Amino acid sequence: METSSKQLRIGLAGLGNVGSGVYKNLLRNRDILLERTGVHLQVAKIAVRDPDRKRDVEVPPEMLTADWQELISDPQIDIIVELIGEGEEAFALITAALKAGKAVVTGNKAVLAKHGKQLVELSEQQNTPLYCEAAVAGGIPIIKAVREALIGNRIDSIYGIINGTSNYILTRMTTAGISFSDALQEAREKGFAEADPTLDINGWDAGHKAIILGWISYGRWLKPEEISVAGIENVSSEDVAFANSLGYEIKLLGVIRQGKDDERIEVRVAPSLIPRTHILSSVDGVFNAVAVHGNVVGETLFYGSGAGQDATSSAVISDLADAAENLMNDVGCTGFVPHGDYGEALPVEETLSQYYLRLSVVDEPGVLAQISSITGQNGIGILSVIQPEPKEPSEYIPLVLLLHDAPYGTVRSALEAVLALSSVGSEHTLLRVETLER
Amino acid sequence: METSSKQLRIGLAGLGNVGSGVYKNLLRNRDILLERTGVHLQVAKIAVRDPDRKRDVEVPPEMLTADWQELISDPQIDIIVELIGEGEEAFALITAALKAGKAVVTGNKAVLAKHGKQLVELSEQQNTPLYCEAAVAGGIPIIKAVREALIGNRIDSIYGIINGTSNYILTRMTTAGISFSDALQEAREKGFAEADPTLDINGWDAGHKAIILGWISYGRWLKPEEISVAGIENVSSEDVAFANSLGYEIKLLGVIRQGKDDERIEVRVAPSLIPRTHILSSVDGVFNAVAVHGNVVGETLFYGSGAGQDATSSAVISDLADAAENLMNDVGCTGFVPHGDYGEALPVEETLSQYYLRLSVVDEPGVLAQISSITGQNGIGILSVIQPEPKEPSEYIPLVLLLHDAPYGTVRSALEAVLALSSVGSEHTLLRVETLER
Numbered sequence: 001m002e003t004s005s006k007q008l009r010i011g012l013a014g015l016g017n018v019g020s021g022v023y024k025n026l027l028r029n030r031d032i033l034l035e036r037t038g039v040h041l042q043v044a045k046i047a048v049r050d051p052d053r054k055r056d057v058e059v060p061p062e063m064l065t066a067d068w069q070e071l072i073s074d075p076q077i078d079i080i081v082e083l084i085g086e087g088e089e090a091f092a093l094i095t096a097a098l099k100a101g102k103a104v105v106t107g108n109k110a111v112l113a114k115h116g117k118q119l120v121e122l123s124e125q126q127n128t129p130l131y132c133e134a135a136v137a138g139g140i141p142i143i144k145a146v147r148e149a150l151i152g153n154r155i156d157s158i159y160g161i162i163n164g165t166s167n168y169i170l171t172r173m174t175t176a177g178i179s180f181s182d183a184l185q186e187a188r189e190k191g192f193a194e195a196d197p198t199l200d201i202n203g204w205d206a207g208h209k210a211i212i213l214g215w216i217s218y219g220r221w222l223k224p225e226e227i228s229v230a231g232i233e234n235v236s237s238e239d240v241a242f243a244n245s246l247g248y249e250i251k252l253l254g255v256i257r258q259g260k261d262d263e264r265i266e267v268r269v270a271p272s273l274i275p276r277t278h279i280l281s282s283v284d285g286v287f288n289a290v291a292v293h294g295n296v297v298g299e300t301l302f303y304g305s306g307a308g309q310d311a312t313s314s315a316v317i318s319d320l321a322d323a324a325e326n327l328m329n330d331v332g333c334t335g336f337v338p339h340g341d342y343g344e345a346l347p348v349e350e351t352l353s354q355y356y357l358r359l360s361v362v363d364e365p366g367v368l369a370q371i372s373s374i375t376g377q378n379g380i381g382i383l384s385v386i387q388p389e390p391k392e393p394s395e396y397i398p399l400v401l402l403l404h405d406a407p408y409g410t411v412r413s414a415l416e417a418v419l420a421l422s423s424v425g426s427e428h429t430l431l432r433v434e435t436l437e438r
Numbered sequence: 439m440e441t442s443s444k445q446l447r448i449g450l451a452g453l454g455n456v457g458s459g460v461y462k463n464l465l466r467n468r469d470i471l472l473e474r475t476g477v478h479l480q481v482a483k484i485a486v487r488d489p490d491r492k493r494d495v496e497v498p499p500e501m502l503t504a505d506w507q508e509l510i511s512d513p514q515i516d517i518i519v520e521l522i523g524e525g526e527e528a529f530a531l532i533t534a535a536l537k538a539g540k541a542v543v544t545g546n547k548a549v550l551a552k553h554g555k556q557l558v559e560l561s562e563q564q565n566t567p568l569y570c571e572a573a574v575a576g577g578i579p580i581i582k583a584v585r586e587a588l589i590g591n592r593i594d595s596i597y598g599i600i601n602g603t604s605n606y607i608l609t610r611m612t613t614a615g616i617s618f619s620d621a622l623q624e625a626r627e628k629g630f631a632e633a634d635p636t637l638d639i640n641g642w643d644a645g646h647k648a649i650i651l652g653w654i655s656y657g658r659w660l661k662p663e664e665i666s667v668a669g670i671e672n673v674s675s676e677d678v679a680f681a682n683s684l685g686y687e688i689k690l691l692g693v694i695r696q697g698k699d700d701e702r703i704e705v706r707v708a709p710s711l712i713p714r715t716h717i718l719s720s721v722d723g724v725f726n727a728v729a730v731h732g733n734v735v736g737e738t739l740f741y742g743s744g745a746g747q748d749a750t751s752s753a754v755i756s757d758l759a760d761a762a763e764n765l766m767n768d769v770g771c772t773g774f775v776p777h778g779d780y781g782e783a784l785p786v787e788e789t790l791s792q793y794y795l796r797l798s799v800v801d802e803p804g805v806l807a808q809i810s811s812i813t814g815q816n817g818i819g820i821l822s823v824i825q826p827e828p829k830e831p832s833e834y835i836p837l838v839l840l841l842h843d844a845p846y847g848t849v850r851s852a853l854e855a856v857l858a859l860s861s862v863g864s865e866h867t868l869l870r871v872e873t874l875e876r
Contacts (some may be wrong), residue, residue: 025590025592025734028733029590029591029592029733029734029736032590032592033589033590036589036743037589057682132628139734139735139736139738140738141583141586141588144577144582144583144586144587145582145583145587147474147582148579148586148756148760149571149579149582149753149756149760150579150752150756151471151474151475151755151756151759152463152464152467152470152751152752152755152756152758152759153467153752154467154470162729264860275653279720279721279725279741281716282717282720283717285739287717289739290518294752295466295467296463296466296467296577296748296749296751296752296755297577297743297748297749297753298577298742298743298746298748298749299725299742300577300578300739300740300741300742300743301727301740301742302739302740302741302742303717303738303739303741304735304736304737304739305448305735305736305737305738308736310734310735310736311734311735313590313734314588314590314591314732314734314735315587315735317589317590317734318586318587318588318589318590320590321589321590322586322837328588329767329769331767331769354613414874
């Protein structure tokens with residue numbers, strides 16, 4: 001076979017969880033990869049922090065180096081796969097690789113969220129492609145789907161469950177009725193939470209992915225300070241139960257969208273109520289899913305494992321195949337340019353949604369009238385009110401309101417006024433309700 | 439801008455529902471398409487049966503011709519989009535286009551299911567690409583997902599809800615408790631069923647798509663006579679209700695898979711029970727979804743509109759962009775070759791699944807013993823038995839069995855022996871139960 005002699009040499013930076021998966025699965029499926037791409041995709045050199053460490057995968061020791069500069073300076077290496085994790089070192093490595101004219105595949109969402117604009121500009125200047133399918137939603141090919149498969153669409157909205165740890169915790173709070181901390185403990189025991197789960201729990205892992213999806217959809221790298229991010233640490237079992245009884249599931253949702261008339265771009269992450277009638281509400285456990293609405297295709301959804309060694313390496317290998325196709329055909333940067341820059345960031349105060357508001361109120365007549373007078377003055381409509389029977393006599397009883405679409409800033413200031421009422425206690429929860437209609 | 443002068447001229451064959459959508463949406467999103475592909479994708483000529491017919495889209499009359507040969511012979515036309523519907527004429531048209539060295543985009547599942555092998559071979563000989571994203575599952579980019587995004591995976595299985603009309607009917611039978619014929623009538627009134635819905639109802643529309651998915655996954659074009667296809671016309675409200683009470687939904691399911699040890703390929707379509715715990719069971723109404731299990735990525739699912747003018751034209755436009763990229767870079771056939779040929783067809787008699795069997799039996803002791811003696815002799819285990827309370831006294835009462843994994847042929851012959859029992863009536867339903875485990 002004419003093509004069988006072609007080979008592309010890969011410099012792999014990082015041999016942790018995902019790096020090991022890439023090494024292992026490239027070998028495991030080498031036959032089909034050769035057949036489908038016409039190229040031997042061969043790992044030639046691997047940069048690791050400590051070459052002497054014992055690892056899960058068996059790697060020829062002569063392949064290992066402690067110095068990633070060796071991958072860059074080796075003229076035989078065609079493609080760099082960057083999987084060393086967060087940090088400025090990854091930024092330096094990707095920069096050096098692109099400057100050396102080597103195609104880069106990265107799974108590093110933190111680096112892209114921080115330095116994406118610079119790296120993409122450098123990639124274009126150097127006419128050297130940069131791929132990042134593994135950076136968002138693990139094995140789900142959402143980057144390729146939005147950039148290539150939905151190329152004929154303006155993206156109206158993306159709603160994504162893009163953090164598996166949070167989704168596992170919320171699912172267990174819903175199905176087993178356990179508390180946030182018990183569910184987090186369980187996630188740790190099952191290996192679904194990192195030793196330090198801070199970025200999962202506080203929403204910023206999803207935030208980094210949302211920034212990348214914002215770029216893919218609207219051509220603009222929003223800065224971390226331009227987006228609004230909240231995590232699931234304050235979601236209570238009580239709120240989960242109320243949401244369920246109202247026909248909703250609570251999910252940590254990334255929202256990336258653009259108004260029809262207001263062309264500013266909204267990128268935010270928050271625990272949100274979504275209707276049970278929408279398929280996104282059926283995404284349980286560690287799975288991720290991304291619902292994309294395009295102005296031609298209508299509603300679509302992409303579902304799969306959002307993390308894990310194997311699922312994520314499937315995304316890396318897909319990028320390697322794309323890189324191989326480009327390199328073999330000598331076409332430089334991929335033909336799919338980043339979509340255009342469509343607008344400014346919409347400040348979070350101006351973002352619209354419905355809301356779930358749980359208050360604790362004194363059980364006496366006239367409280368609801370006081371509250372609805374404040375919401376009314378602020379132009380916020382009330383969709384429904386639930387006053388659940390209190391379980392035991394107490395000074396405060398819960399009052400749950402569903403509020404009409406309103407700007408977040410208006411709702412926040414109305415809430416402050418409500419909390420200042422003498423009949424309203426300080427304990428409360430304000431969550432978004434996303435109807436997912438577009 | 440250097441690229442702005444480049445243009446690719448499209449010859450559009452067919453201006454029906456999907457053809458009009460392609461024309462309309464190429465104009466609607468021309469700005470983003472130019473920006474993303476660097477090329478003007480311009481419809482230059484349109485072949486229609488009757489140029490004088492009044493149409494939904496406004497098309498310059500000088501663009502129309504009644505003779506599709508004009509599209510082929512016009513040296514200025516770079517790409518042919520074939521959307522004339524079923525039939526040998528489409529085969530002749532695609533063949534002529536490839537021979538003339540023009541890239542082809544088609545949405546014609548029937549022609550591919552019948553002549554796919556020949557057409558793909560011709561495309562390779564001519565080094566001229568043939569695209570068919572719109573032929574399977576409308577706006578869901580399942581062809582690109584399997585061929586490109588999951589390129590590093592052996593495909594373990596594909597389970598697809600790939601006929602919107604059937605899914606609408608089954609959803610309404612489930613949620614509204616109405617009969618098959620009432621649900622079909624409703625689908626017609628809502629425009630979700632064609633004037634002649636035969637191919638939707640008898641399963642062959644899904645069968646054609648399953649053949650294409652078999653090729654995409656396993657590199658082999660199975661012949662229509664090598665696959666097993668059943669439609670939904672015999673699914674009763676009673677079976678839907680029993681299935682629901684057992685924790686299942688009935689869906690018309692396309693199954694494309696390959697054994698781990700037995701490397702033969704299974705392609706079949708049948709109404710099947712799927713567990714409510716699987717996200718595929720949440721796919722309702724006219725939506726389609728395709729669950730793909732890859733040996734690296736694990737479980738994935740792709741969801742969206744499986745039909746309709748706009749959704750399907752999103753798929754055509756994605757193919758046009760891929761064709762444009764190939765043409766501009768002068769790389770001939772796409773770098774992604776069809777996946778290799780991995781095995782023979784597995785005869786339907788040998789295919790394994792669990793089963794739902796509803797019998798009508800005389801209400802007397804010993805009937806179940808007679809039946810389970812027959813299943814036992816055939817090596818078929820019984821998972822559970824339900825004998826619902828009869829609504830009114832009658833000669834026969836229903837008996838529902840769930841059967842363990844067994845070859846279809848064995849189950850068929852055991853069923854014949856059961857039906858020959860004097861205590862068993864002729865009315866019965868045998869449906870597959872798919873656990874979707876891999």
